[in-house]
Amino acid sequence: MDSNDLWLEISEVGREAARQRAEPLGAPAAVWRAYLGSLALAGVQDWLCEAGCVARIWPGEAALPSFWPWVAGTALAVGERRLLVVAGEASMADELRVPQEWIDIPGWAADYYLAAQVEPEAGAVQLWGFISHRHLKEVAVYDAQCRQYCLLAGNLVREVACLPAALHLELAEPTRAPLAALPTVPLGQARQLLARLGDPALPMPQWTVPFGLWGALIAHGGWRQKLYELRLGLPEQRSVPDWIQAGVSPLGELAGWRRWRLRAEPGGTRARGRPRGGPPVGMLLTRRLRIAGADYELQLQPVESPHGNVWRFELQAAEVGEPVPPGFVLRLLAEDLQGFANNEDSAEQPVERLYVEVAVDLGDTLTWEIEPEPEGFDREILRLA
Amino acid sequence: MLSPTKEVSVRSPFPFYRRAEIVELFSTYLSWNMGRPAGWIADAQLQLSIEHSLSRLAQADASRRFWVLYWHRIWQDDQTVGAEARRLAARHLCAYLQEACYRAARRASTRFTSTRFEVFDLFQIGMLKCDRVLRGFQPERGDSLDNYATSVFHSIIGEALRQHQEADISSPWALLRRVTQRFLSASLGQVPYDARTIRCYVLAWICFRELYCPAPRRDSARLADPDSATWQSVCALYHRESIGQGLAAGPPPTPQLIEQWLRQCAVAVRAALVPDVRSLGGAPGDGTALDRLETLPVVQQPSEFERLIAQEQEQEREALHERLNALLGEAIIQVQAQADRDLLQLYYQGGTTQSEIGERFGIRQWTVHRRLKRLKAQLLEQLAPRCAQVLHRPLSLALLEAIGTVLEEWLQAYHGDRCE
Numbered sequence: 001m002d003s004n005d006l007w008l009e010i011s012e013v014g015r016e017a018a019r020q021r022a023e024p025l026g027a028p029a030a031v032w033r034a035y036l037g038s039l040a041l042a043g044v045q046d047w048l049c050e051a052g053c054v055a056r057i058w059p060g061e062a063a064l065p066s067f068w069p070w071v072a073g074t075a076l077a078v079g080e081r082r083l084l085v086v087a088g089e090a091s092m093a094d095e096l097r098v099p100q101e102w103i104d105i106p107g108w109a110a111d112y113y114l115a116a117q118v119e120p121e122a123g124a125v126q127l128w129g130f131i132s133h134r135h136l137k138e139v140a141v142y143d144a145q146c147r148q149y150c151l152l153a154g155n156l157v158r159e160v161a162c163l164p165a166a167l168h169l170e171l172a173e174p175t176r177a178p179l180a181a182l183p184t185v186p187l188g189q190a191r192q193l194l195a196r197l198g199d200p201a202l203p204m205p206q207w208t209v210p211f212g213l214w215g216a217l218i219a220h221g222g223w224r225q226k227l228y229e230l231r232l233g234l235p236e237q238r239s240v241p242d243w244i245q246a247g248v249s250p251l252g253e254l255a256g257w258r259r260w261r262l263r264a265e266p267g268g269t270r271a272r273g274r275p276r277g278g279p280p281v282g283m284l285l286t287r288r289l290r291i292a293g294a295d296y297e298l299q300l301q302p303v304e305s306p307h308g309n310v311w312r313f314e315l316q317a318a319e320v321g322e323p324v325p326p327g328f329v330l331r332l333l334a335e336d337l338q339g340f341a342n343n344e345d346s347a348e349q350p351v352e353r354l355y356v357e358v359a360v361d362l363g364d365t366l367t368w369e370i371e372p373e374p375e376g377f378d379r380e381i382l383r384l385a
Numbered sequence: 386m387l388s389p390t391k392e393v394s395v396r397s398p399f400p401f402y403r404r405a406e407i408v409e410l411f412s413t414y415l416s417w418n419m420g421r422p423a424g425w426i427a428d429a430q431l432q433l434s435i436e437h438s439l440s441r442l443a444q445a446d447a448s449r450r451f452w453v454l455y456w457h458r459i460w461q462d463d464q465t466v467g468a469e470a471r472r473l474a475a476r477h478l479c480a481y482l483q484e485a486c487y488r489a490a491r492r493a494s495t496r497f498t499s500t501r502f503e504v505f506d507l508f509q510i511g512m513l514k515c516d517r518v519l520r521g522f523q524p525e526r527g528d529s530l531d532n533y534a535t536s537v538f539h540s541i542i543g544e545a546l547r548q549h550q551e552a553d554i555s556s557p558w559a560l561l562r563r564v565t566q567r568f569l570s571a572s573l574g575q576v577p578y579d580a581r582t583i584r585c586y587v588l589a590w591i592c593f594r595e596l597y598c599p600a601p602r603r604d605s606a607r608l609a610d611p612d613s614a615t616w617q618s619v620c621a622l623y624h625r626e627s628i629g630q631g632l633a634a635g636p637p638p639t640p641q642l643i644e645q646w647l648r649q650c651a652v653a654v655r656a657a658l659v660p661d662v663r664s665l666g667g668a669p670g671d672g673t674a675l676d677r678l679e680t681l682p683v684v685q686q687p688s689e690f691e692r693l694i695a696q697e698q699e700q701e702r703e704a705l706h707e708r709l710n711a712l713l714g715e716a717i718i719q720v721q722a723q724a725d726r727d728l729l730q731l732y733y734q735g736g737t738t739q740s741e742i743g744e745r746f747g748i749r750q751w752t753v754h755r756r757l758k759r760l761k762a763q764l765l766e767q768l769a770p771r772c773a774q775v776l777h778r779p780l781s782l783a784l785l786e787a788i789g790t791v792l793e794e795w796l797q798a799y800h801g802d803r804c805e
Contacts, residue, residue, distance in 0.1 A: 005540070005543070006754075006755075006758050007751070007754055007755075008751075008755065009751040009755075018601070019601045019602065022601055023601065028596075028597075028598045028600065029595055029596065029598050031598070031600065031601065032598035032599060032600070032601070033598075035601040047755070047758075050755075050759055051759060051762050051763075088565075089562055089563060090562075090563055090564055090565040090568075091547055091548070091563045091564075092544055092547070092548060092563075092564065092565055092568050093540070093544060094544070094565055094567055094568055095565050095566070095567040095568075097565075097566070120601070128540075132782060135782070143566075145588065145591065145626070145630060146566075146591060150566075150567070152521075153521075153540070154517070154520065154521030154537070157782060157785075157786050158536065158540065159786055159789035159790065159793075160758075161758055161761040161762040161765055161789060162762075162765060162782070162785040162786055162788075162789050163762075164762045164765075164766060165762065165765050165766040165769050165785055166782060166785060168766060169766065169769055169770060169780060170780070171779075171780050171781060171782060171785075172773075172779030172780050172781055173779065173781045173782065203595065203596060203618060203621075203622045204595055204622060204626075207626065207629075208625075
């Protein structure tokens, strides 16, 4: 146990947590990748924390299960930088293979890639080198069969003790290479692809479509999530009318959605709360968000309207009386990220709330986004009718 | 034929004389006696060659760095010089790397937790992979070959020790999960299989690895035999992918065939994991082909410009060292906790293993290892911005890495690495 490599121990508690995180993923390959990934993550997060780096899972804990079935690797946000931990079980540190998704999908690419060799039985993780995205693009060899970038051990910075400094300090060189945009996938094609690739009997579905198409599909958080749900054979998880009627689905809850009953207040305003005898006049869905260091709440509720089926999205500060600061934008988009008329509300000056109302037809789906981007933001597709 | 080797007198007490002259640096090999280094053996052919080169090149006063770059350039050059010259260059560099490899072997022998090999065996393991050092060395980054080689030899030795442990894994399926694609391909190449067969086997292995995974609770080192349904799905995936890869020929493969291929993969990997290191003893350098020296192709001389660049790099490296030494002296004093200072002292003065340190401090070896790494990372982070400032160089990853290397060396020197 020496040399430049860094060995980290994973406690039995950490191993158990990794098992619990991995086992619900179903398919053995996904479970195993998740297990290795979690073990590596446990070690790396502790170690970074000791080195004074606060590392947060990117995009968020809830998104991990929909990454691991397709690609090895877990991204961490460390300040403004992103670090990808590539966990492998091969005991010879002679090459590092990084899935192409983590390199070529612009939204996924990281600043640094860290090689972690996991010894599950021994409960140990060895960190044996890292490299920047830019350098990786220069020296790695692309393997078209596995869609991986291969690096020789000699290409990596083997002194892992340099990594905290690289993450903390402002380096004079760019860490990322420029990337080409992925093609846009029309909604119809995306749905066809999802139906085909979502068949759990099809092994390694990503190998059956060209990378550009696959990358574009999976880069969309909602589609990535949908594919995961289809392969697990889960029933519809994102139907808002179902949430209102029967309660938020497990995956909706995992994303942070909660359902509340509204009741009439004597003063005429409506306040949220558990029913206390009074007749409920409606239902409200809320999701807590952290944006630019403060807590906010995204609310979603049906609105009575002569125009048919109308939903109202509303963003306000979690703290009563706090305004939404200038520069904030709440925007609704179609599932394939196309805009439409009156789809956003923005704050020019401090405002009490931002809201957008939208009339929907049967089968309509939407996605929302906020500027600045909330912490741990992962795009979700909501079925509104 | 002339006697190909001659002993060079050992000029200083044990462990061994440190070579200094250009001729001996590039033409002598470490000789061993009872598993300990006993002195230097000159390879006559190499000696003639380096003397020849010294007299032929005007820069006879050039530094060792010049000659390292010179031979490395020739070794790398597969366009203008012949294979013979490249082999010769490799042997010169091998001779040069003896100390670095010895240092790495010695460190590995005291610091790896369990080892059934002696320093001599570890040294041989390292020297066998000399080409990996040469391949990875990037003189244009200003690295010194000595530092780079020591750290690479150390990883090579560490890997080999781990690999020997791997080979003890009984299940072929578990073994196949523990190899990299690169190692598998190389193992198959050693059998040897032809290129097409290797591609088929590797693809089968990729499909197997994707579809046959251990469960988190099971002991993956004792992975059981896949059932027939697994073989069928591996076979189906292989069939689908082999068409895309242009590897499909004749009737589609059967699950039995795929299983047989993978068993053959495991056999090849096992054979490659345990080369018989102990039989490789003795002094390298075969001493033959002495007469061919005169007919060696004339190797290109580095141009004056390149020589200047090399010198400049050398100066810059030395400047880096000097400045760093001063900065490090200050930084180390700022390591406040006495326990941390003791830890660095114990570890870097050499000879004390991490588990022994752990016993002394009443903490576990893991904790020792981790704390050492943390201290190093701290020092590095403290130093890096000041180094960049002092050296008037932008703070780059390469500079961080260079500081890391110098730091390691410095910590050893500071705490007196007397146990060599």
